Amino acid sequence: MRYLRAGPERDAAIQRMRNHWAAQDAALRRGSFPVVGLAPPFPGPVALGGTESVNGEVTRVGLLYGGHDPAAGPRVTVSTAPAPRDAESLPVADVLRDALQDVLRDETDDADVLPDRAVAEVTVLLDGVPQVTHTLGNEQGWAAITRVGIDGVALLVTIAAHGWPQSELRLARVDDLEPFLAGRRERVEAALARAGTQPGPEDWELPPAEGLEGHRALADMMVAMARANEEAGGPRREAPLPSGYAQRWEVAIRAQMALAGQPREQAEDAVHSMANHLGQLARAASWFGNPDLADRATAETIAHVAVSRDVPSAAAQRAWSAYWTLHGQRPREFTALTAAQDAWLTAWQRWAERG
Numbered sequence: 223m224r225y226l227r228a229g230p231e232r233d234a235a236i237q238r239m240r241n242h243w244a245a246q247d248a249a250l251r252r253g254s255f256p257v258v259g260l261a262p263p264f265p266g267p268v269a270l271g272g273t274e275s276v277n278g279e280v281t282r283v284g285l286l287y288g289g290h291d292p293a294a295g296p297r298v299t300v301s302t303a304p305a306p307r308d309a310e311s312l313p314v315a316d317v318l319r320d321a322l323q324d325v326l327r328d329e330t331d332d333a334d335v336l337p338d339r340a341v342a343e344v345t346v347l348l349d350g351v352p353q354v355t356h357t358l359g360n361e362q363g364w365a366a367i368t369r370v371g372i373d374g375v376a377l378l379v380t381i382a383a384h385g386w387p388q389s390e391l392r393l394a395r396v397d398d399l400e401p402f403l404a405g406r407r408e409r410v411e412a413a414l415a416r417a418g419t420q421p422g423p424e425d426w427e428l429p430p431a432e433g434l435e436g437h438r439a440l441a442d443m444m445v446a447m448a449r450a451n452e453e454a455g456g457p458r459r460e461a462p463l464p465s466g467y468a469q470r471w472e473v474a475i476r477a478q479m480a481l482a483g484q485p486r487e488q489a490e491d492a493v494h495s496m497a498n499h500l501g502q503l504a505r506a507a508s509w510f511g512n513p514d515l516a517d518r519a520t521a522e523t524i525a526h527v528a529v530s531r532d533v534p535s536a537a538a539q540r541a542w543s544a545y546w547t548l549h550g551q552r553p554r555e556f557t558a559l560t561a562a563q564d565a566w567l568t569a570w571q572r573w574a575e576r577g
Contacts, residue, residue, distance in 0.1 A: 269405030436477035
């Protein structure tokens, strides 16, 4: 969520968020699909987590158990969604690594919890019924995924935990979501109260970028970070954020607003897409190690995003847009997502081969 200064605009935005959560609460109470959570005993307090909706209908329900702050003790997330049509071809290892990375995002000193460990198959009870479950990690940090059927509905349940032993995992259907809804309201209202008068990026005094310089500075930083993370051992062992990280983002966003004539929220989305595009390209494309090709790819991507220039890599730019759109959808159709990623990398490979 972008920062808003205190005042009528912020008050209106907060009210819209509250209205959205109230509508989401009502949709959750209607119960479009069964929800799975932890069987007691489990860590507390509880709250609603990453819950997503499409056209007013809930598509994924996340439940949080334990402290929001990693230092406060164990924490577990349980996410339930209708199983996608291509669930049989689900890239289980990738899903588990993503879930493990999310729950351990702030635990950079847990060096023994690696996402490249082998996936194991175990049995977990759901209301006393054994379910085949795939897991990754260890007793300190781990993730698990299982396909279950409740009332004739096929569900995909993903669990991620830190500081809570996997041996304690038992699942149960959750029929009463009210404690989780109340927990979310308490957390959100407390966060809003804390953030009331804090200055945000829009208030920072920063020199404006000339032309595409702001985009280029951000792009170079994101590519360097992607390479540093690879050298550090992948996303689980991320290198520290460089000095001026947030400032470069803000300068690029302001430049995007000026160059593309976009409102702030749209400019933020465009810059976010550009930064992720180049960061992922640096990790995924072997030819990006060629300085000349990397420089041209970066320049063309910036020009495409900032000033809508018709660039030689236009096909790759369109392919990225399609992939990035699918990447943000929930529930993810993994077969379509993989195909879109392949199409994006193939388009860039053709561009690189043309020289």
